[in-house]
Structures are given as C-alpha cells and as structure tokens.
Amino acid sequence: MTATAEPATGSQALDEVKIGGLGSSRPRVEDARFIRGRGNYVEDVTLPGMLHMEILRSPLAHARIKSIDTSAAWAIPGVKLVLTGEMAAQRNLAWMPTLSYDTQAVLATDKVRFQGQEVACVVAEDPYIAKDACDAIVVEYEALPPIVNPEQAVAPGAPLIRDDKAGQADNVAYQWEVGDKDGTDAAFAQADVVSKLRLHYPRSHPSPIENCGAVADFNNATGKLTVYLTSQAPHIVRAAVALIAELPEHLIRIISPDVGGGFGNKVPVYPGYVCAILCSILTAKPVKWIEDNTGNLSSTGFGRDMYLDSEMALTNDGKILAVRYHATTDQGAFYADAQPTKFKIGLVHSSFACYDVPVGHITAQGMYTNKAPGGVAYRCSFRVTEAMFFQERMMQAAADDLGMDQAEFRRRNLVRDDQFPYRTPFGFLTDSGQYLKCLQVGLDAIGYDDFLVEQAEARKQGRLLGIGISTMTEPLGAGNSREYDILGIKMFDSAELRVHPTGKAVLKIGAQTQGQGHETTFAQIVTHELGIPATDIVVEHGDTDHTPFGMGTYASRSTPVAGAATAMVARKIRAKARKLAAHLLEVSEEDVEWELGRFFVRGAESRGVTIQECAMAAYSNMPDGMEPGLENNAYYDPPNLTWPFACYIATVEVDPETGVWDVLRFVGVDDCGVRINPMIVEGQIMGGLTEAYAISNMQFQTYDVDGNLVGANYMDYLLPTAWETPGFELHEVVTPSPHHPIGAKGVGECAAVGGPAAYVNAVMDALRPTGVRNIDMPLLPDRVWHAAHTGQDVSGAPPFRTE
Amino acid sequence: MYPSRFRYEAPRTLDEALALLAEHGDEAKILAGGQSLVPMMKLRFAAPGVLVDINGVQGLAYHQEVPGGGLRVGALCRHVDLEHSAILPGAQPTMAAAAPLVADPIVRTRGTLVGSLCHADPQGDWASVMLALDGAVVAASPRGLRTIPVGEFVVGTFQNALEQDEIAVEAVVPAAQGTRSGSYLKLERRVGDFATAGVAVALESDGGRVVRAGIALTGVGPATIAAVDAQQALLGSSLEPDVVERAAELAAAVARPRTDHRGTADYKRHVVATFVRRILTAERAPAGAAA
Numbered sequence A: 001m002t003a004t005a006e007p008a009t010g011s012q013a014l015d016e017v018k019i020g021g022l023g024s025s026r027p028r029v030e031d032a033r034f035i036r037g038r039g040n041y042v043e044d045v046t047l048p049g050m051l052h053m054e055i056l057r058s059p060l061a062h063a064r065i066k067s068i069d070t071s072a073a074w075a076i077p078g079v080k081l082v083l084t085g086e087m088a089a090q091r092n093l094a095w096m097p098t099l100s101y102d103t104q105a106v107l108a109t110d111k112v113r114f115q116g117q118e119v120a121c122v123v124a125e126d127p128y129i130a131k132d133a134c135d136a137i138v139v140e141y142e143a144l145p146p147i148v149n150p151e152q153a154v155a156p157g158a159p160l161i162r163d164d165k166a167g168q169a170d171n172v173a174y175q176w177e178v179g180d181k182d183g184t185d186a187a188f189a190q191a192d193v194v195s196k197l198r199l200h201y202p203r204s205h206p207s208p209i210e211n212c213g214a215v216a217d218f219n220n221a222t223g224k225l226t227v228y229l230t231s232q233a234p235h236i237v238r239a240a241v242a243l244i245a246e247l248p249e250h251l252i253r254i255i256s257p258d259v260g261g262g263f264g265n266k267v268p269v270y271p272g273y274v275c276a277i278l279c280s281i282l283t284a285k286p287v288k289w290i291e292d293n294t295g296n297l298s299s300t301g302f303g304r305d306m307y308l309d310s311e312m313a314l315t316n317d318g319k320i321l322a323v324r325y326h327a328t329t330d331q332g333a334f335y336a337d338a339q340p341t342k343f344k345i346g347l348v349h350s351s352f353a354c355y356d357v358p359v360g361h362i363t364a365q366g367m368y369t370n371k372a373p374g375g376v377a378y379r380c381s382f383r384v385t386e387a388m389f390f391q392e393r394m395m396q397a398a399a400d401d402l403g404m405d406q407a408e409f410r411r412r413n414l415v416r417d418d419q420f421p422y423r424t425p426f427g428f429l430t431d432s433g434q435y436l437k438c439l440q441v442g443l444d445a446i447g448y449d450d451f452l453v454e455q456a457e458a459r460k461q462g463r464l465l466g467i468g469i470s471t472m473t474e475p476l477g478a479g480n481s482r483e484y485d486i487l488g489i490k491m492f493d494s495a496e497l498r499v500h501p502t503g504k505a506v507l508k509i510g511a512q513t514q515g516q517g518h519e520t521t522f523a524q525i526v527t528h529e530l531g532i533p534a535t536d537i538v539v540e541h542g543d544t545d546h547t548p549f550g551m552g553t554y555a556s557r558s559t560p561v562a563g564a565a566t567a568m569v570a571r572k573i574r575a576k577a578r579k580l581a582a583h584l585l586e587v588s589e590e591d592v593e594w595e596l597g598r599f600f601v602r603g604a605e606s607r608g609v610t611i612q613e614c615a616m617a618a619y620s621n622m623p624d625g626m627e628p629g630l631e632n633n634a635y636y637d638p639p640n641l642t643w644p645f646a647c648y649i650a651t652v653e654v655d656p657e658t659g660v661w662d663v664l665r666f667v668g669v670d671d672c673g674v675r676i677n678p679m680i681v682e683g684q685i686m687g688g689l690t691e692a693y694a695i696s697n698m699q700f701q702t703y704d705v706d707g708n709l710v711g712a713n714y715m716d717y718l719l720p721t722a723w724e725t726p727g728f729e730l731h732e733v734v735t736p737s738p739h740h741p742i743g744a745k746g747v748g749e750c751a752a753v754g755g756p757a758a759y760v761n762a763v764m765d766a767l768r769p770t771g772v773r774n775i776d777m778p779l780l781p782d783r784v785w786h787a788a789h790t791g792q793d794v795s796g797a798p799p800f801r802t803e
Numbered sequence B: 001m002y003p004s005r006f007r008y009e010a011p012r013t014l015d016e017a018l019a020l021l022a023e024h025g026d027e028a029k030i031l032a033g034g035q036s037l038v039p040m041m042k043l044r045f046a047a048p049g050v051l052v053d054i055n056g057v058q059g060l061a062y063h064q065e066v067p068g069g070g071l072r073v074g075a076l077c078r079h080v081d082l083e084h085s086a087i088l089p090g091a092q093p094t095m096a097a098a099a100p101l102v103a104d105p106i107v108r109t110r111g112t113l114v115g116s117l118c119h120a121d122p123q124g125d126w127a128s129v130m131l132a133l134d135g136a137v138v139a140a141s142p143r144g145l146r147t148i149p150v151g152e153f154v155v156g157t158f159q160n161a162l163e164q165d166e167i168a169v170e171a172v173v174p175a176a177q178g179t180r181s182g183s184y185l186k187l188e189r190r191v192g193d194f195a196t197a198g199v200a201v202a203l204e205s206d207g208g209r210v211v212r213a214g215i216a217l218t219g220v221g222p223a224t225i226a227a228v229d230a231q232q233a234l235l236g237s238s239l240e241p242d243v244v245e246r247a248a249e250l251a252a253a254v255a256r257p258r259t260d261h262r263g264t265a266d267y268k269r270h271v272v273a274t275f276v277r278r279i280l281t282a283e284r285a286p287a288g289a290a291a
C-alpha cells in the first residue's frame, strides 16, 4: 500500500490518535506480560551456580560493636562466605560515598547507627542456609544512647553519631539558606497580620511492592561484572560502581529488568548491592540478594521527616507580603539523600512558586539521628512534597487568621496567566500555566458554594463536614545541567532510535520505567513525530550495554527530559527521511512537505512517499554519497524545569465520637501540559492521590525512645486497599510547556505532592469549631479525637510514645 | 523471608493427626489456615520442628445449627464460609456482624475460626465473639473429647488451654435462652488491620427484657476481656438509655488498653464505650418491638 495510490486531493495525513500518537489512550504494552505473570524481575533471574546472600542487621539503634564471632556461621554446611565490615575494609569497601557527598557504612565496623543497619552478610548455597548462618553470627554490642529527633540531636551532651567523620563535632549534617532576609524582614514590619504555623511532616516510605535486590555476576575469566539490579537509574549505578568498586566502567554491565515499583526508593546504591558485588568477586560465582520487606522498610530510602516553623506576612485584604520559614530535616545516620540539585535541602524553595509572593527567606538544617538514612524518596522531586505541603497548610492557616474564605484567599494570590514566565521569590522561573482557571474548574466541580451551605447546616446538627483545597505548581524534569548533577554527571537524558528497513522501529532510552508505562508512551512520541504506528515501535531501556547513557527515572523527569530527547531524535530521523523522500520523489528537499506519516511534493499532494518507504530506501536505495541506515541518537539538556499545576479539593466528614474521617468527594484538576497518553496520566494521578490519602490518613514510620522502628512491616506500615481508597473525579486543563518539544510537563508526582494538604486541610476545616490549628499526619482517628476533645494541636513528632 | 527448617506432615484422618502430635510432642504444631502460624514462621518467631497440616482431614469444614438451638463450627470452617453463611444472619447476629470484619478477603479464604481461637491473639475478633456468646472449644486427644469454655480456653496472650497432644476439633455456641440479638463493631485503620478496639455484644432476651448478656472486648488488653459488670448491668433491662450508658462505662472500665501505634489508651477506652453504646442503642428498637 503506497500513499500515491490514494486520491489526488486533500491531506493524506494519518489519524494520530488511531495510530497511537499523542492523545491516544492506547493500552499499556507492558500489561500483557505483567498480568500474565510473564514479567521478569530480579527475583526471576537465575544463573548457573548462583549462590544466595542474606544480610545480618543491627537490632539496636546506636551501639558500639565490641566483637563479631562468625565461627558458628562458617560451620554450617552450605555456607560459602561470611563477610564482615572488617573484611570489606581490606578492599576499601566498608564505607561508600552517598549521592549527597557524605559517606555511608556498607557493613558496620565501629558502631551501628540505626536499627536495621547492615552488620554482616552470608553467602550460601540456598537462602535458608544463609538465613540460618546469619542467625548464628554472634555480635557483642555496647549500647549507646539513641537519638530519634533533631531536638535530641542538638541537646547538650548528645552523643556524637558520626564520630567516624574527621572534623564532625556535632550532629549537624548541613546548614542552608535561600532568599532575601533583609527584604523579608522589612516586609514583615509592614504586615497587618502575621500567620504562624509549626508542624512535622512524618517519615514515610516508598514501599515498592518489589523490594530491592541484585544478582551480581563477576566473571573472573573475562573480568566482566554483570549486575541485575532493581534500579531506577542503572547508568548512574554503573558510574557509581566504577567509582566505588574501582572496576573499569567498560567491564561493568548493569541490567534493570522489570522493576516492581520504585517511587525514589530505587535510586541510591545500597549496601546490599555493594555486598552482593563484593561477594561475587570473592566467590567467583553469581550471588543473588533479595531484600525482605522489613529490610526494605527499615534500611532503604525514605521520604520526609521534616519540621516546619513558619510565618507569613499578610495584609488585611489578603495579599501575601512575604513568607519565611525554618525547616529542619532528620537525615538519619548518614546524609544519603538521592538528590542531584546543588541545594542542600533539595527543591524546598520551590514552595510558593504558584503564588505572587514578592519576597521570602528560608533557612534549613539537617540533623544526624539514629534512624535509617536517605531522605528524599517517595514520589517527590527532592523535597517538593514537603515544600508544597508546608505551603498549602500555611495558606489555610493564613486564610483562617484573616477570616477569609480559602478559595478567595488563593484567588487573590495565585500568579496570573499574563505573568509568565514568572520569577519566584526564591529564584525559579516558572514556565506557563492557567492557575486561576484550574482553581475555578475545581471549585465548580466540587460545587463549592453549595458545600459551604451544606457544611453550615450539618454543623447545626453536630456533624463535622470539611472542605480542603490544595493548589500548587512544582518543578519537574531535572535538570538543566547548570544546577543539577549526580556525582558530577549532568542531568541530561538520551534516546536512540533505529528504524528498520520495513519501517518498524526500536527506541532505546536512558530512562528506566518502574510502572510508568514508558514502553507505551515513548513509542507514542515517536508516532507523533514520524507517523509510524505505535504498535510498530518497541521501546527498550535498562541495560547499560545496550541503551544510551541516561540519568534514570525519578522526580517526574522522564517525559520532560528523556521524552524530549525522544522527540529530538525522531526529528533527526525525519530530517534524514526527508532527504530520502526528495530522492525518491525526484524533487529537491525544499519542495518536500511533511504530514503525519508521509512526505509529499509541495503543490502536488498526491505525489508522496510514506515514512516506511523512506526507511526501506535508507537501506536499499539511498542517494549517492548518503550514509546508509536510518538511526540516530539525541542527548537532551533541558533549558528549564517544567511546571505543572494542580488543584485538589477534598470534602470529608469527621465522626466526632471516634475521630474517624471519611472522604466524601475528591476532585483533581491537573494541568501537566500536553498529555501523551491520557489514560496513563490519569493512572499516575489516581496512584498519587491514593498515596497522598495513605500518608494523610494511616501511613507513617516513626521511632520510639529506644530507636526501634515502628512501621517495619506491612501489618504496621499500612498500604491502603481499594476498600478505603476514595473515588477520584479528575479534570484537565492543558497549558503546554513553552520549552518542551511536544509541550509536555512532568506529572508522575503531582498528586502525591499536592494531595496530602487537600485531605488535611479538609479535616482541619471540619474541626474549625474546635479551634484546633494543626494535627500532624497521619490524621489517625485517635489524634483527631484527642484534638477535637481537647482543642489542642497534636504533634506526631518522634519519639513515638508507647506504654 | 525464610523460615527455619521444619518437617511437614499431612495426615488424612484425625487419628493420624493425633498420633503425630503424640509422637512429636512440643516439637509439633497444627497447621490450619496458616494465616497466623505461617507469618510467625516466616519471621522465625515460631519455629516448629514438625508441621501437622490438618487441611486434608475430612469432615471438619462444617458449620451447622444444633437441633434445639446452638451452633457447631468445625476446625476447617473458614472465615469466608461464615461470612457467606446462610445460617448466621438469622441465628447468630453477632457472628454475622463479625465475619466480614475479620482480616481481609484473602486471609478469610484460608483462616479458620477455630484456628483463631487457638491462636489466642488478644486482637483476634472471634475470641471476643465466642466469649460474648458463651461458646466453647471441643478438644480431641487419645483420651477422648473434652469441652472447654472459651473463657477458660484463652488463658493469655497467644496461650490456649490445649494439652500438647490435643487438637481443637470444633467450636460450639450454646442454644439461646430467648431471642438472640447483638452485633460486633471493630475500629480498624484499614481493611485487614487488627482491631484498634473491638466490641462484641450478644444478647438473649425474653419479653423485651434481657435474660442473658455477653460483652467482650478485642484488642484492649493482654487477652480477650469479658466485660462482666457491664453484662450484669443489662440483665432484666430493656436497654433503657441510662442502662446503656452505665454498661458502656462499665465496659470501658475493664478495658486495659496500651498506647501504641493504633491509638492511645484513653482513646481505645473511649472507643469501647462508644461501641457498646452504639450497639445497644441500635438493639433497643428490635428488643422493644419483641416485647
């Protein structure tokens, strides 16, 4: 079938949605294997002669290691290796660098610094034997006082957690500041009203369904190390392994097979990976390590655990003059934030980016505590989740202090459409948006005015109804290379496209799907650019030997960066195809026009060739002097971040007798620019709103006075089920990103970032008659009940009190 | 996770199962639905040397009414069988209310009521329900059968009254002395969560007056708690508001909750009172109507 067979009049462009281009909700191609149990996860990888590794973890939060006796473990038949920190130290691998320029123990040598820390590992013929041998290792500890919050960390006489670090005299991990202090102070001096709020954003855990794991295979004949790894960023891991383990980079191959959820938990390099690699080198056998649930929950990258102490300067008529706050982050035992920004506290200063705030000042400090390290994970661009939660809780408190309607207060302060590009008080440049329109769509959808009437009526009968709004924009798509790097490597991303002779294509990307559906949506970008049906394109990723170098998938960056690289490489292919078309059509290139799927001769539309015909010509009939083939690659360094906007509104009813609250309705309005696959976008939003609900309602990790982790298994750390998760009513507004090739913005995190404040604001609104100003998340029934009964705020900060 | 090594036995008859228990003594553990035992084994909190899986033993999967009143629940009757039972809604309202609140649908397809009683978790829902109903457990051993009232069967946290060589073959609910009513309320943070607090109320009334009352509390003490004083307060009453209030207070007073991640002790006590009040207030209308 050729285009020239078609009638001679009118456009013959393909119907983009029908062929699976932009705007097509084509089913996810990944699902075919996932729902049939044909996925391939690290746990599924089995290599000949493979051994199994198990990690012994510390039961104590803070203790000096006096001795480790491994003799009984070695004596168990089937045990091949018992590795301690002392042995790892001989290879200079007892410690490793973190992505935040700190160090982290691989296996403890001197002290243990959090409960669950890796102390030793065993390699055995099967995982049961390995576990038996771990149980047989005898470690003698001398307990030290544990520190479980920043206040304890700075108290006089507090034990020094990081006595391993030269020059570290206290428990402060970093200090940081941004904004205009003098300007902010001056603005506060002019304020009619100063609104204050203090709160704690609890620790939460990304809790991917698949825990971390690795199969490390060092071949001592070839010197090549192959590691199957649950990673969101395999290329970074390759670079890190080259740097940490001092192995030559060309002899390291990292393969991320199917990854069962990441949410930021699978960005860092963990001690377990280093141990598996070292054990494979030492045994010259493939070594498999699969983390268990408690191991994952108690030792890998968490999110939040951050304190806010804030003030907002306001005029009586509801204008924000300035904001200032101090934020304290609890980093755990090692400063291991997996974040690539130049800012110690990540992107927390993106808060208030959607409001027209003239000036602001933020100070922050990070504290070492005896808790698990790694603080910016969980569906969050490096602390934007805290930034937006703080912002939206402060907005509600300020509206209350002014006695002003929540929606009206936001309306008076949101950045207007004609202000873009807009410079925020902390120096970001937001790209585009229609904030007031989004807010209005949300208010109309929830029936705002009617709800306020219903709420007032209900209050007369003692029923507590509440409505909560959260509006926010967030910076997604790191980097640009000026401000974002990991271990010095700039935050670009990449794509490589090969079009085969028959017009079918393989796209290889540097990003790494963990459920986002890249294999579906990235094909759609190629379809949009080249008119090749999406079903004719296969997307590959996750094998560092066979895909281009990329920085991985987290922080909603794949579509903004790798997606842009995909569009750009497709355009390079189209440029070459145009030359081939000119050759086939025997006209000069300037006379060739493009419509979706086809080139044609300007002025003679019926004379055309399809992209598939061009592809065949690239291998069979190229013009003299042209290089054969139709493939190319692109590395994309984004000029700016993309700034999606969201408006989330929840209505709730609180049972005053039990403190239980139910979501009555939830409306979400997302503007993430051009939607590639609307179904997948909605899936991302629903997933995020579900996680936001979990965090606000039931889910948290905390520590008791002894440094024991509360929430170290899935009976205590709750994932919501379909039963309690509210229904979501989703709406869209589309403002393309002006600097992204296809106008798309990131969306993966918006709902998890902006969602929590909507729920919390709704419950606080319901409790307004009680005078309660803040309850820390999660708003557990007992906390709500105590607040409602005493009229007092409820803190959720650790230590967690038990009897 | 990887449990310790164990031997696995799958007897086909009760006698075979009893023989295995006799042979292996305290090394052996019965495996019923496995929904409590297997999680403990995978965490190595439990490490039995021999697992005696009774799932292949025929004739234990029943639940049936006893002629003349009462109910028998076999050792392999699953939570899900009770959830979908045709018998319970009319005959056993407290059990009918509890069945869909035990664990989550996946656990309910495997877990058993008798196993739950044997496990004696203070947060187990069935123990409260059966205690409120004045139920009992029938245990088999080489010496024959014996019947143990639930109040004596659950002796402490994760401790039951079975001898090493005994198997619980069924749980029984006695016949009611009048019209049965009652319910079960459970506060849980999420489906499949154990109770923050749970209250089972089982009433038997005659002529609109309460002739027997059972109130038992889940998750608010080291073992399932019978709220004996609250039960007493209801006898002879028609659940008048002041009686209800008094029972609620008395029930809360015997609760011995601990502050933990599910809530503070004060809160749990308050929930107990609230639930007793809610159940009894809801029961007042039908009880009165029967008069």
Ligand SMILES: Cc1cc2nc3c(=O)[nH]c(=O)nc-3n(C[C@H](O)[C@H](O)[C@H](O)COP(=O)(O)OP(=O)(O)OC[C@H]3O[C@@H](n4cnc5c(N)ncnc54)[C@H](O)[C@@H]3O)c2cc1C
Pocket (backbone or CB within 6 Å): B029, B030, B031, B032, B033, B034, B035, B036, B037, B038, B039, B075, B101, B102, B103, B104, B107, B110, B111, B112, B113, B114, B115, B116, B117, B118, B119, B123, B124, B125, B126, B162, B166, B167, B168, B169, B192, B193, B194, B195
């Ligand atoms: C995720 C999850 C959530 C849960 N939530 C709840 C909840 O909300 N409420 C609740 O009540 N329960 C809950 N449970 C526990 C569940 O109800 C179990 O099914 C029940 O506690 C035990 O029954 P089983 O048949 O599974 O017993 P098993 O696990 O097989 O055995 C439990 C113990 O009893 C002994 N045993 C069992 N049967 C016999 C017998 N016939 N004779 C002698 N000894 C016996 C076993 O040896 C073992 O020690 C939950 C379980 C899970 C996994």
